[in-house]
Amino acid sequence: MITSERLDTIFTAFADPTRRAILARLAIGEATVLELAEPFAMTQPAISRHLKVLVKAGLISQSRDAQRRPCRIEVKAIEEAADYLDNYRRMWESSFERLDDLLEELKEDGI
Amino acid sequence: MNNTFNLTTPSDLEIVVTRDFDASLNLVWQAMTKPELLKRWLTGPPGWEMVICENDLQAGGAFRHVWSIEGGSEMSMHGTYDEVTPMVRMVRLEKFEFGGGVQIGEQHATAILNEIGGKTKLTITLRYANKEARDAALVSGMEDGMAASYTHLDDLLASQ
Helix, strand or coil, X not given: CCCXXXXXXXXXXXXXXXXXXXXXXXXXXXXXXXXXXXXXCCCHHHHHHHHHHHHHCCCEEECCCCCCCCEEECXXXXXXXXXXHHHHHHHHHHHHHHHXXXXXXXXHCCC | CHHHCEEECCXXXXXXXXXXXXXXXXXXXXXXXCHHHHHHHCCCCCCEEEEEEEECCCCCCEEEEEEEECCCCEEEEEEEEXXXXXXXXXXXXXXXXXXCCEEEEEEEEEEEEEEECCEEEEEEEEECCCHHHHHHHXXXXXXXXXXXXXXXXXXXXXXX
């Protein structure tokens, strides 16, 4: 079960367009901070701040080894985040199933 | 009937939900608009119930749904209708609040009904001011998690 604190950090991580673009870039392969900063016309510290948010949310990890310290996407965490969509679907579907039941009752009542 | 449910995001600002119901359009319209019927199916996340349902079903008319859970937490959805064409479509602005009136988002909702071969297709289009708000709505759609995160928010606000 995902805690509400974790929900908040993932929520925050996804809320920013730059961070979503970073995730999209990392989805095709790992990259260094410098490589990530390039297409955004942002300073390295600015990108680093975004990366910190993504690391905190567990959506990416940053390798400790060597100077390059490449970032990579955490597939499991992304999949977990995708489960939210399933939850959203379930929220609707559970309401609609109750509506199915109600409609059957109304039909039986001859309304 | 379950496999008729469909969820799409046709643009960055929208969520579209469609679902077929094995009932006449008239019956589905009534279930979606009459407060005493809405209370019976639009009960919210597990453990919640709709305690207040007001619905002035006309252009410019206001509606208000309030849900509560044992222990006292409340959330509500309210707003006004832009358009109501009976048995065809309704368009309204939906604003969500939690606890003591903390605004947690709004969406512009259009519900359209079509009767096809004795079944009724419901199409709900939800439109948001920006992509962030749309994504937030998708992420907040947890059943237990939603209630849990609201409780968390409540605690957070109480501690301020």
